[in-house]
Amino acid sequence: MTPEQMRDASLLELFSLEAEAQTQVLSAGLLALERDPTQADHLEACMRAAHSLKGAARIVGVDAGVEVSHVMEDCLVSAQEGRLLLRPEHIDALLQGTDLLMRIATPGNAVGPSDIYAYVALMGRLLDPASAPTPTPVSLPPPAPELPMAELQLEPPVSRFELSELEPLQVNSAELARPAKRVTEGGERVLRVTAERLxxxxxxxxxxxxxxxxxxxxxxxxxxxxxxxxxxxxxxxxxxxxxxxxxxxxxxxxxxxxxxxxxxxxxxxxxxxxxxxxxxxxxxxxxxxxxxxxxxxxxMRPFADVLTGQARMVRDLGRSLGKQVRLEIEGEKTQVDRDVLEKLEAPLTHLLRNAVDHGIESPEQRLLAGKPAEGLIRLRASHQAGLLVLELSDDGNGVDLEQVRRSIVQRQLSPAETAAQLSEEELLTFLFLPGFSLRDKVTEVSGRGVGLDAVQHMVRQLRGAVMLEQKAGEGSRFHLEVPLTLSVVRSLVVEVGEEAYAFPLAHIERMCDLAPEDIVQVEGRQHFWHEGRHVGLVAANQLLQRPVSQSSAATLKVVVIRERDAVYGVAVERFIGERTLVVLPLDERLGKIQDISAGALLDDGSVVLIVDVEDMLRSVEKLLNTGRLERIARHSQQAAQVARKRILVVDDSLTVRELQRKLLLNRGYDVAVAVDGMDGWNALRAEDFDLLITDIDMPRMDGIELVSLLRRDNRLQSLPVMVVSYKDREEDRRRGLDAGADYYLAKASFHDDALLDAVVELIGGARA
Missing domain, CATH: 1.10.287 (Helix Hairpins)
Incomplete structure (x- = not known):
C-alpha cells in the first residue's frame, strides 16, 4: 500500500466525522431560523458550517459535497445580506441538502450524479426562479481502498455516542493528515476509545x-x-x-x-x-x-448526544401531518452513561412521534381551542437521587378517555360494565398493553400495534419505570426514571445461606422486620399485611437454592420487591447494608444464570451476586403454579410459643377457613390453613401440628384421601383428626370415621361452641 492510499483513507474517514458534526450544527440552526428567519447568530453558524463542509469536501476531493455545500452557502449568505428572506420552502431545501451531505459523507450510501444535479437545480430555482444555474459535473467520493490486515490495525467499531466525542473541526489539510489525535476548542486532545476498553x-x-x-x-x-x-x-x-x-x-x-x-x-x-x-x-x-x-x-456523556436529529424529526413529522410542532429541550448537559443513552434513543423517539401524532392537534383545531397554531413538546432531563429523570410533555389535547373505554370493550379486554367504572389511572394503564392502539387505520406513524408497551419494555430493560399523566384538552406528560449508569448500581446487600446477594434499590419497595404474629396463611400461602394489601412471603434460600438458615432471631428480615403489579416479600437471613456496586458482567460461557444478573466486589474483596429481580419474580410465579413454594419455618415463633398447640385447617372455602381460623385464634390456638388436601398434605409433612381439621369435598385431594395418607404415615398416624363437612348423612359420617377421623362435625349444625368444644375434647386447651 502506498502512503498516498493510506492518507486518502484517513481523509475520507475524517470527512465523515466532520460531516456528522457540521450537519448537526446545520439542522439545529435551520430549525431555529424556521421560527425566526432573521436571527443573525444562527445564520452565521449555518453559513460557517456549510463553508467548512465545502472546504473539507474540496480537500478530500469529494466534488459532490463541494457542489451541495456551495449552493447551500450561497442561499445562507443571501439571507445574511438581506437579499433573501428564508421561507419554509427554503428551510425544507436546506434541510434536504443537509441530509444529502450526510449521505455523501457516509460510505456505502448510493448517491448518484443525478441526485446532485437535481438538488443544485432546486436551489437555483429557489434563489433565482428566472435563471436556474447549470450545475457542473460532480464526482462522488471514491471507495476507501481495501487495506490488508497486516498493514492496518483496525479498532473495533465504535457507536454513534463514541464518535460524537469529537468536537467540530475547523478543517485544514494539516489537521486532516493527523487522524490519530484531535484537539478540542479548549486545547485538550481527544482520542477515540472503544466501549470494551472503557x-x-x-x-x-x-x-x-x-x-x-x-x-x-x-x-x-x-x-x-x-x-x-x-x-x-x-x-x-x-x-x-x-x-x-x-x-x-x-x-x-x-x-x-x-x-x-x-x-x-x-x-x-x-x-x-x-x-x-x-x-x-x-x-x-x-x-x-x-x-x-x-x-x-x-x-458519561451529555444527554444531548441522544437528541441528535430529534428536533428535526419532530419538525418533519409535524409537517408531513399538516401540523406545526416545535421541540424544546432542557438539561442537554445532564451527564448519563453512554450505554443508557444508547438504549434511550428508541423509546424517546417513539414517545416524540407519539406526541406529534396523537397529542398535538392540527393548527385549525388549536386556534379554535384558543391555543397557538404551533404545538409545543417539552423534553426535560435532570438528576434526582441517583437517577436520570426525563419528563416529556406536550400541550396537545390529552388522551380521549372515552375512546380508550370503547377500545377496551371492542378488543374484549374488559366487559362494558367494568370498563365504565375504570378510573383515569386504570384506563391509562391499558395504553401500555401489547398491541393496544387508538388508531384503527394503519399509517406510516400509527396503527401498527407497536405502542407504548415497546417503550415500557425498553425502559424496564434499563431497570427503570415510565408513567403517564394527562389533562383533557391540555396535554399529556410522560415521566421516565432510569439509572444514570448501568456500570454502577445502588443496592441492598443481604445474606442468604451464608452468601452475599445484592438487590438493586430501584426494585425495592421497602425493608422490614416481621414479627412471627404478622405472618398469616391466606389461600394456603404465607402472607403479611403491607400498605393495605396481603403480600406473599417467599424464602430467598429456596429461590436461590441455598441451605436453610438456623437463625433464632426474634424477627424475620424481609425485602419487599416490586415489578409492575407483582409484589412479594423475600425473607433473608441478614441485612448487610446499602452499597454502591460496580457491575461486573458474568462470563458469557456461564449463559443466563437463573435469578442473577451480574456480580460485584464488596469493600473487603468478597464477591456478591446481583439479583435479577424480574427473573426472580418469574421464578416465584413458577413455584406458585407448580405448588412447590415452601413455607418459611418460623423458628422464633415456635420457640416463643412452645406451649401453644398448633392446628391445621384444610378447606377449599375461604369463608369457612377464615371463620374457623379466627375462632381458634381467639381461643389461643396457633392456626395454619391449607386450600385443599394436597396443600394440607404438604403442610403436614413440613411442620408439626397437634390437630388436623379437614373438609371432605375438595379439589386435587379430598379429605378422605388426606386422612388415609396420614394414617399410613409413621410420624403422623397418631395425629388427632376432625372432619367438618356439609354432608350429615350416616354413610358420610361412617366413611370419614372409617378412614381414620377421630371426630365428625356437620357444617349444617355448625356453631362456634360446637367446634371449640370438639377441639378441647380432642387435644385440650390452647396451652399445654
Missing part, C-alpha cells in the same frame, strides 16, 4: 479500589502488634525492677539489658513502619478513588 478500565479501577481496602485490616493488625510490644516492654521493665532485688550474675544482667534493647528497637521500627503504611494506605485509597471516578466519568 469497560475494562472501569473494571480494573474498581478492583484497584477494592484492593486498597484490604490494607485497612493489615494496618489494624500492625497497630495491635504495636500495643502488644508496648505491653511486653512494660512487663520486661517490671521484671527488671524485681530482679534488681536479687543478686544476678554479670551475664544475666547483660542478657536482660540486651532483651530490653532489642525489644525497644523493634518497637521503634514497628511504629515507624506502621506510620508509613498508614500514610501509604491513605494515599493509595485516594488515588484509587480518583482513578475509579475518572474511569467512570469517561463513560
Amino acid at each position: 469497560n475494562s478500565l472501569l473494571d480494573l479501577s474498581s478492583k484497584s479500589l477494592v484492593e486498597t481496602q484490604r490494607l485497612k485490616p493489615y494496618l489494624t493488625t500492625l497497630q495491635r502488634l504495636k500495643r502488644m510490644q508496648s505491653n511486653g516492654l512494660r512487663a520486661l521493665e517490671n521484671l527488671n525492677a524485681q530482679l534488681k532485688e536479687q543478686s544476678l550474675g554479670l551475664e544475666a544482667e547483660e542478657a536482660l539489658e540486651e532483651a530490653r534493647r532489642l525489644l525497644a528497637e523493634s518497637q521503634q521500627l514497628l511504629a515507624e513502619q506502621t506510620a508509613e503504611l498508614d500514610e501509604f494506605a491513605w494515599q493509595a485509597s485516594q488515588r484509587a478513588q480518583v482513578l475509579y471516578d475518572t474511569a467512570l466519568a469517561c463513560r
Whole structure:
C-alpha cells in the first residue's frame, strides 16, 4: 500500500466525522431560523458550517459535497445580506441538502450524479426562479481502498455516542493528515476509545479500589502488634525492677539489658513502619478513588448526544401531518452513561412521534381551542437521587378517555360494565398493553400495534419505570426514571445461606422486620399485611437454592420487591447494608444464570451476586403454579410459643377457613390453613401440628384421601383428626370415621361452641 492510499483513507474517514458534526450544527440552526428567519447568530453558524463542509469536501476531493455545500452557502449568505428572506420552502431545501451531505459523507450510501444535479437545480430555482444555474459535473467520493490486515490495525467499531466525542473541526489539510489525535476548542486532545476498553478500565479501577481496602485490616493488625510490644516492654521493665532485688550474675544482667534493647528497637521500627503504611494506605485509597471516578466519568456523556436529529424529526413529522410542532429541550448537559443513552434513543423517539401524532392537534383545531397554531413538546432531563429523570410533555389535547373505554370493550379486554367504572389511572394503564392502539387505520406513524408497551419494555430493560399523566384538552406528560449508569448500581446487600446477594434499590419497595404474629396463611400461602394489601412471603434460600438458615432471631428480615403489579416479600437471613456496586458482567460461557444478573466486589474483596429481580419474580410465579413454594419455618415463633398447640385447617372455602381460623385464634390456638388436601398434605409433612381439621369435598385431594395418607404415615398416624363437612348423612359420617377421623362435625349444625368444644375434647386447651 502506498502512503498516498493510506492518507486518502484517513481523509475520507475524517470527512465523515466532520460531516456528522457540521450537519448537526446545520439542522439545529435551520430549525431555529424556521421560527425566526432573521436571527443573525444562527445564520452565521449555518453559513460557517456549510463553508467548512465545502472546504473539507474540496480537500478530500469529494466534488459532490463541494457542489451541495456551495449552493447551500450561497442561499445562507443571501439571507445574511438581506437579499433573501428564508421561507419554509427554503428551510425544507436546506434541510434536504443537509441530509444529502450526510449521505455523501457516509460510505456505502448510493448517491448518484443525478441526485446532485437535481438538488443544485432546486436551489437555483429557489434563489433565482428566472435563471436556474447549470450545475457542473460532480464526482462522488471514491471507495476507501481495501487495506490488508497486516498493514492496518483496525479498532473495533465504535457507536454513534463514541464518535460524537469529537468536537467540530475547523478543517485544514494539516489537521486532516493527523487522524490519530484531535484537539478540542479548549486545547485538550481527544482520542477515540472503544466501549470494551472503557469497560475494562472501569473494571480494573474498581478492583484497584477494592484492593486498597484490604490494607485497612493489615494496618489494624500492625497497630495491635504495636500495643502488644508496648505491653511486653512494660512487663520486661517490671521484671527488671524485681530482679534488681536479687543478686544476678554479670551475664544475666547483660542478657536482660540486651532483651530490653532489642525489644525497644523493634518497637521503634514497628511504629515507624506502621506510620508509613498508614500514610501509604491513605494515599493509595485516594488515588484509587480518583482513578475509579475518572474511569467512570469517561463513560458519561451529555444527554444531548441522544437528541441528535430529534428536533428535526419532530419538525418533519409535524409537517408531513399538516401540523406545526416545535421541540424544546432542557438539561442537554445532564451527564448519563453512554450505554443508557444508547438504549434511550428508541423509546424517546417513539414517545416524540407519539406526541406529534396523537397529542398535538392540527393548527385549525388549536386556534379554535384558543391555543397557538404551533404545538409545543417539552423534553426535560435532570438528576434526582441517583437517577436520570426525563419528563416529556406536550400541550396537545390529552388522551380521549372515552375512546380508550370503547377500545377496551371492542378488543374484549374488559366487559362494558367494568370498563365504565375504570378510573383515569386504570384506563391509562391499558395504553401500555401489547398491541393496544387508538388508531384503527394503519399509517406510516400509527396503527401498527407497536405502542407504548415497546417503550415500557425498553425502559424496564434499563431497570427503570415510565408513567403517564394527562389533562383533557391540555396535554399529556410522560415521566421516565432510569439509572444514570448501568456500570454502577445502588443496592441492598443481604445474606442468604451464608452468601452475599445484592438487590438493586430501584426494585425495592421497602425493608422490614416481621414479627412471627404478622405472618398469616391466606389461600394456603404465607402472607403479611403491607400498605393495605396481603403480600406473599417467599424464602430467598429456596429461590436461590441455598441451605436453610438456623437463625433464632426474634424477627424475620424481609425485602419487599416490586415489578409492575407483582409484589412479594423475600425473607433473608441478614441485612448487610446499602452499597454502591460496580457491575461486573458474568462470563458469557456461564449463559443466563437463573435469578442473577451480574456480580460485584464488596469493600473487603468478597464477591456478591446481583439479583435479577424480574427473573426472580418469574421464578416465584413458577413455584406458585407448580405448588412447590415452601413455607418459611418460623423458628422464633415456635420457640416463643412452645406451649401453644398448633392446628391445621384444610378447606377449599375461604369463608369457612377464615371463620374457623379466627375462632381458634381467639381461643389461643396457633392456626395454619391449607386450600385443599394436597396443600394440607404438604403442610403436614413440613411442620408439626397437634390437630388436623379437614373438609371432605375438595379439589386435587379430598379429605378422605388426606386422612388415609396420614394414617399410613409413621410420624403422623397418631395425629388427632376432625372432619367438618356439609354432608350429615350416616354413610358420610361412617366413611370419614372409617378412614381414620377421630371426630365428625356437620357444617349444617355448625356453631362456634360446637367446634371449640370438639377441639378441647380432642387435644385440650390452647396451652399445654
